Amino acid sequence: MKTTLATLLALSLTTISYPSLTQTAPPTGAIKPLKVLLITGGCCHDYKKQKDILKEGLEKRANLIVDQVHTDDGSTKPPLAILNHPDYAKGYNVVIHDECGADISDPATVEGVLKPHRDGIPAVNLHCAMHSYRIGDPNTPVDPIQPGTPHSLWFEYLGLQSAHHGAQKPIAISFFGTTNPITKGMENWTTIGEELYNNVTVWPDTTPLALGRQDAGDKRGENNNVVVWTHLYGPKKTRVFSTTIGHNNETVSDDRYLSLVTRGLLWACDKLNDDGTPKTGYGPGGK
Secondary structure, eight states: OOOOHHHHHHHSSSEEEOOOTTOOOOOTTSOOOEEEEEEEEETTSOHHHHHHHHHHHHHHHSSEEEEEEEOOOOSSSOOOTTTTOTTTTTTOSEEEEEEEOTTOOOHHHHHHHHHHHHTTOOEEEEGGGGGSSOOSOTTOTTSOOOTTSGGGHHHHHHTEEOOOBOOSEEEEEEEOOSOSTTTTTOOOEEEEEEOOBOOSEEOTTOEEEEEEEOOTTOTTTOSSEEEEEEEEETTTTEEEEEESOOOSHHHHTOHHHHHHHHHHHHHHTTOBOTTSSBOTTOSGGGO
16 A cells, blocks of 8 residues: 555654645635745754744745655754655655755665656755765765766765865855846855855756855865756756755845745746746745
8 A cells, every 4th residue: 555645754753844724725716836845854953943944934935835844853864754755745846955864875765865856846955955865985075976876866966066064154155147047136145154065076067056255274165166056957857956055043044045045946946037036926925
């Protein structure tokens, strides 16, 4: 018998919260909100607060509803409800990976996490998602991974390989021009203390959207790294948006950050106009 996602989540050790059941239904004929699955939990971050910051911030900026799959487990192998259930994204328009599972490295498990995206469900990846699902020794990837190997699975999906980050220092973010709808009209800005993730390999078909720079002397940040990008993944060219920014609550709640993530999500779902505005029906309140 096929087990439903609802049953799997109920049996999981993780917790899940959904939008209020009393939410007002859209008027007849109105465009339905995008269904977003936000996955949070794991090592080293305040996911308990950030999951709610993201939900509130995204729902305020676009016509979408965020469902949360969350665990308070703070280990590098958090028991997320999605693991070993490759149909976890069924019924959703997009998945946000904001988990930190650096030691979840079983190839079959990683394949299961990737399956919805290989099948065409768009994705957004935030911060430590870039250092999750690393097969092999994560402490020796100063060398580029070989495409087609188990170690490359997650990085090939992201379109960028990262291995380390430096100390928490302000990051100066510089956008590449204003032609891309995700960053059109956005001004460069400097974060509070944040972790600058290094770049080991940037895939040729990846589109960098912004560089990050910290003060000189950071041995692991390596400066001038791609911190925002898009990628088309797999045979279906699934749209994937990623940013390595987003360690601290103050950054995640920054209007500039939330606007960037909202645009990236809308782009991933092909609901973003060329001028950076949501397509009709996908703006705040369904406008």
